[in-house]
Amino acid sequence: MNFRAVEINHPKLTDLLQRAYSAEKAAAFAYQGHAGSVKNAEEKKAIRQVELDEWKHRDEVLKLMQLYTIPVSRKYEIKFHIIGKTISSACYVIGWFMPYYFAGRLESGNVCEYFVMIHYFHELGIYEHDPILYEMAIKEKEHEALFLEQIKGSRLLPFFEKLFRWGKKSSFNDVSLDEKPPIERSDDYCRK
DSSP: OOOOOOOOOOHHHHHHHHHHHHHHHHHHHHHHHHHHHOOOHHHHHHHHHHHHHHHHHHHHHHHHHHHTTOOOOHHHHHHHHHHHHHHHHHTTTSTTHHHHHHHHHHHHHHHHHHHHHHHHHHHTTOOTTHHHHHHHHHHHHHHHHHHHHHHTTOTTHHHHHHHHSOSSSOOSSOOOSTTOOOGGGGGGSSOO
16 A cells, blocks of 8 residues: 655644654663563563564554654654663663553553544544554553553552552553453543
8 A cells, every 4th residue: 555645734743653753762672671670581571572562663653654744853762762771771770660660650651642643633534543553552551451460469559659640540541451442432532
């Protein structure tokens, strides 16, 4: 299928795509350090898969940016490169809990990032990207659930949840994997 690049006029969508593209790299770098810092082979494998998912999301976001002639933001690329590499290195010294906690918290917010992209595209009358954006949002929700599962029994979780507003009782999205929303209801989610 050949797509012809077209320009869109939606500054919030443009910025969100640019930020998401660069942030996916930061997340992938962070998961490299996280996977390297854990000893358990199954945990290492699961974290590595999350890293691969993040690289795939970055590729998909770039395709959308290219389709709409949205340039990669040099500012975001530098900022998120530094953030990702810093977090990657920190995983080796901050213990086992914090990498899982902050990965889950990050993924919780990323769920809405993709649903908000759907909302913004709909404002422009564009619906053709719903399937890939929905798929990425649900994958981020699966990542959130994976990381929460690893720490749900930790005695540190109640304190961190109170301090950083994410954990067993709170999330940064309103999506439930138990009642997985159909793609047609994508507009109902992440409206806060």
